[in-house]
Ligand SMILES: Nc1nc2c(ncn2[C@@H]2O[C@H](COP(=O)(O)OP(=O)(O)O)[C@@H](O)[C@H]2O)c(=O)[nH]1
């Protein structure tokens with residue numbers, strides 16, 4: 001994670017590999033999740049656009065169209081690289097991709113207007129049955145073996161619709177319907193509105209005990225400091241507003257991309273994993289999870305630096321370390337990794353994170369070396385920095401977080 005991953009390398013896949021691939025349904029809720037997160041994940045692992053099903057939940061047609069355009073552009077690029085043929089918007093298979101995405105997506109309202117989380121929640125309540133029916137249809141028709149949900153808290157749509165949708169999906173989960181893995185982002189503490197809205201999401205997650213993973217943007221600041229070192233971090237003070245979000249988006253897409261890849265190709269993991277292997281994490285009731293990750297181009301570097309990189313690469317902190325965690329770690333490297341690394345990782349989660357059940361698995365795919373972990377067992381009421389607006393200016397806060405003042 002601490003280095004930029006090389007351009008995703010899309011290879012012509014063998015027929016076999018595609019035949020046995022599992023299919024996931026990936027649902028993004030709200031504009032940032034669909035336009036920024038999902039597009040970046042797709043750029044990281046373009047296979048998801050070819051093999052998985054994607055559903056966008058929005059309250060504005062305009063935003064939905066933008067999200068579809070963004071994904072279509074990634075699809076077009078990946079398709080060209082994969083088949084060495086260019087394809088334009090009106091042509092198969094891009095036209096089919098766009099059509100599918102439109103069919104699978106849901107507009108809770110037409111013209112936006114989810115100006116507060118309560119309004120977003122109201123729209124969802126009205127369309128709840130239609131949303132669930134559509135998901136059921138996709139699950140049955142496309143033989144979906146896992147569901148991933150992505151949403152950003154802070155504004156009107158993602159804040160409450162994400163936990164409410166997760167609640168519905170968990171209630172429906174059973175033999176014929178996979179449980180969801182929900183990833184919910186917590187905003188920077190910069191803007192008052194983001195924070196007061198996020199509080200509503202956390203309250204909902206705590207009160208309704210919604211199993212999910214929280215990804216706190218604020219942790220990106222310390223990750224950035226560790227990654228870039230003080231010198232570059234200073235330059236970070238001049239970074240443009242979108243770059244502040246981009247550095248998180250990059251890391252999140254690495255973890256989720258690796259995870260989705262491993263679940264898609266679970267049978268190529270060693271040991272093989274399957275969707276139900278994520279269930280034991282959720283037995284720690286009333287807690288939430290988060291993600292950790294690290295990436296290095298070279299094996300020497302990952303062997304030397306993984307521990308420090310993971311200590312500094314976690315996306316949620318609580319004031320007290322969890323007394324028990326459960327988790328799953330995927331090491332993804334096309335070139336292979338040493339058994340020592342897998343063994344040390346397992347020991348790290350047992351010793352440093354009190355993991356009582358931790359599945360460490362290895363996936364022989366892709367360039368470089370990625371370690372991606374799902375870690376569960378954090379108390380959502382102890383998140384630090386607290387989910388409270390900070391009066392200090394953005395520049396001051398960045399300086400402090402980056403260790404410059
Ligand atoms: N500006 C910006 N905000 C982001 C980004 N990623 C996540 N966010 C956060 O996402 C939150 C929700 O925004 P959005 O998804 O657009 O709202 P929604 O469509 O009403 O759910 C915002 O409050 C931001 O804190 C990003 O790349 N850029």
Ligand SMILES: [Mg+2]
Nearest residue numbers: 030031063157
């Ligand atoms: Mg929006």
